[in-house]
Amino acid sequence: MKTDINAVEANFDGLVGPTHNYAGLSFGNVASQSHSAQASNPKQAALQGLAKMKALHDAGLTQGVLAPQERPDLNTLRRLGFTGSDANVLQTASQQASKVLAACCSASSMWTANAATVSPSADTADGKVHFTPANLTNKFHRSIEHEVTGRILKATFNDERHFAHHQALPSVEHFGDEGAANHTRFCHEYGQAGIEFFVYGRYAFDSSKPAPVRYPARHTYEASEAIARLHGLQAKGVVYAQQNPDVIDKGVFHNDVIAVGNRDLMFCHQEAFLNQPDVLKQLAGAMNNQFNVIEVPSARVSVEDAVKSYLFNSQLLSINGKTVIVIPEECQKNPAVWDYLTELRDGDSPISELKVFDLKQSMSNGGGPACLRLRVVLNEQEQAACNPNTLMSDALYTRLTQWVDQHYRDRIIDADLADPQLLLESRSALDELTQILNLGSVYPFQQV
Numbered sequence: 001m002k003t004d005i006n007a008v009e010a011n012f013d014g015l016v017g018p019t020h021n022y023a024g025l026s027f028g029n030v031a032s033q034s035h036s037a038q039a040s041n042p043k044q045a046a047l048q049g050l051a052k053m054k055a056l057h058d059a060g061l062t063q064g065v066l067a068p069q070e071r072p073d074l075n076t077l078r079r080l081g082f083t084g085s086d087a088n089v090l091q092t093a094s095q096q097a098s099k100v101l102a103a104c105c106s107a108s109s110m111w112t113a114n115a116a117t118v119s120p121s122a123d124t125a126d127g128k129v130h131f132t133p134a135n136l137t138n139k140f141h142r143s144i145e146h147e148v149t150g151r152i153l154k155a156t157f158n159d160e161r162h163f164a165h166h167q168a169l170p171s172v173e174h175f176g177d178e179g180a181a182n183h184t185r186f187c188h189e190y191g192q193a194g195i196e197f198f199v200y201g202r203y204a205f206d207s208s209k210p211a212p213v214r215y216p217a218r219h220t221y222e223a224s225e226a227i228a229r230l231h232g233l234q235a236k237g238v239v240y241a242q243q244n245p246d247v248i249d250k251g252v253f254h255n256d257v258i259a260v261g262n263r264d265l266m267f268c269h270q271e272a273f274l275n276q277p278d279v280l281k282q283l284a285g286a287m288n289n290q291f292n293v294i295e296v297p298s299a300r301v302s303v304e305d306a307v308k309s310y311l312f313n314s315q316l317l318s319i320n321g322k323t324v325i326v327i328p329e330e331c332q333k334n335p336a337v338w339d340y341l342t343e344l345r346d347g348d349s350p351i352s353e354l355k356v357f358d359l360k361q362s363m364s365n366g367g368g369p370a371c372l373r374l375r376v377v378l379n380e381q382e383q384a385a386c387n388p389n390t391l392m393s394d395a396l397y398t399r400l401t402q403w404v405d406q407h408y409r410d411r412i413i414d415a416d417l418a419d420p421q422l423l424l425e426s427r428s429a430l431d432e433l434t435q436i437l438n439l440g441s442v443y444p445f446q447q448v
């Protein structure tokens with residue numbers, strides 16, 4: 001089998017948009033609910049995200065940037081019957097349907113683990129990298145992302161010889177798809193055919209199967225199967241697993257809140273999957289029994305502590321042959337979690353370094369380091385075929401931090417979302433951003 005030894009796993013992080021706010025929109029996501037109506041700081045949120053991107057770029061990794069969405073989403077508000085000037089639309093929406101307005105203002109596209117599912121070219125039948133934007137049907141504010149996400153992905157990976165872009169799955173709950181947050185690719189070398197691991201919360205067409213009772217299962221088995229078909233994956237290169245419904249009911253709304261993998265390593269909680277011993281056996285078999293698992297016992301870290309600290313919403317990165325784990329500060333503040341992590345680092349586990357980041361602005365909406373990034377494995381030609389303006393560099397970091405400083409507010413509360421000035425500020429920021437990243441006219445306001 002042909003292996004490209006220069007293939008890398010690139011991380012494309014979502015740039016936080018200028019309307020970042022806390023609106024309590026995500027039932028089942030404990031942090032989103034508990035921070036509802038607090039004041040946000042979009043400037044700090046964007047700078048915290050950029051600091052992580054820059055640090056990983058400095059560590060020698062390939063780091064990219066995905067542009068945010070146009071928010072407030074005036075097109076959606078008009079589709080819902082609000083009319084008149086832009087200022088009128090905002091004002092009437094805030095008076096008559098303030099939650100709908102908040103949903104149309106969410107900066108939730110920052111969590112690019114939910115932007116799409118990506119299959120590297122080594123796994124696909126046609127040898128291209130495949131992208132399917134996630135329909136995110138379970139939450140209204142997220143269901144309005146996929147069209148523009150698709151345009152941003154096309155403008156970032158803009159070479160048909162190497163990249164295949166699909167439409168999102170049909171936007172109904174039967175095919176609820178949350179993208180890469182529920183997808184992990186295991187491999188021995190990035191450039192070699194790997195094992196794509198799809199995790200779902202429930203079955204849409206089989207009500208005899210277990211499902212959570214308190215909180216929604218956002219992602220279905222049928223959606224995962226459809227993505228594997230669309231991407232042309234071989235049956236022997238795919239493993240499916242159902243999330244443990246009990247942990248969904250404790251706030252694990254995506255699999256990346258309870259498990260993370262990289263290369264031949266799975267780091268997961270003991271209660272992550274239904275029939276866990278069987279799932280791990282299947283994965284080990286698919287990986288020719290060269291597979292390592294760090295399974296964290298409930299007695300060491302409870303599911304509640306995992307959800308609060310986002311221990312598993314970490315990034316496992318290969319840096320100079322070592323495995324480094326990128327974690328949010330909240331892990332350091334949780335004694336059970338920090339004890340466990342330092343023991344891993346100091347013992348003989350594959351994890352040899354901890355990198356801690358302050359991502360508080362995103363964490364308060366339930367988005368940790370892993371939520372903020374979309375992984376894209378790229379061989380050498382594919383790296384060269386990416387839009388170079390979207391790849392992190394010292395110059396891009398400087399340019400983007402200046403751009404944030406110039407355009408972003410340092411405080412937003414609910415009442416600000418109807419401010420027509422915020423709409424103008426956001427549009428002028430995004431207009432400039434499309435030039436910086438050389439994306440063309442991806443936003444609806446640029447297409448009139």
Ligand SMILES: N=C(N)NCCC[C@H](NC(=O)CCC(=O)O)C(=O)O
Pocket residue numbers: 021022023024025026029032033106108111113114139142181254256257365366367368370371372
């Ligand atoms: N785990 C991953 N990969 N992503 C985290 C997504 C967090 C996001 N939060 C929100 O959308 C909250 C928005 C608000 O309440 O204002 C969500 O629940 O979809």
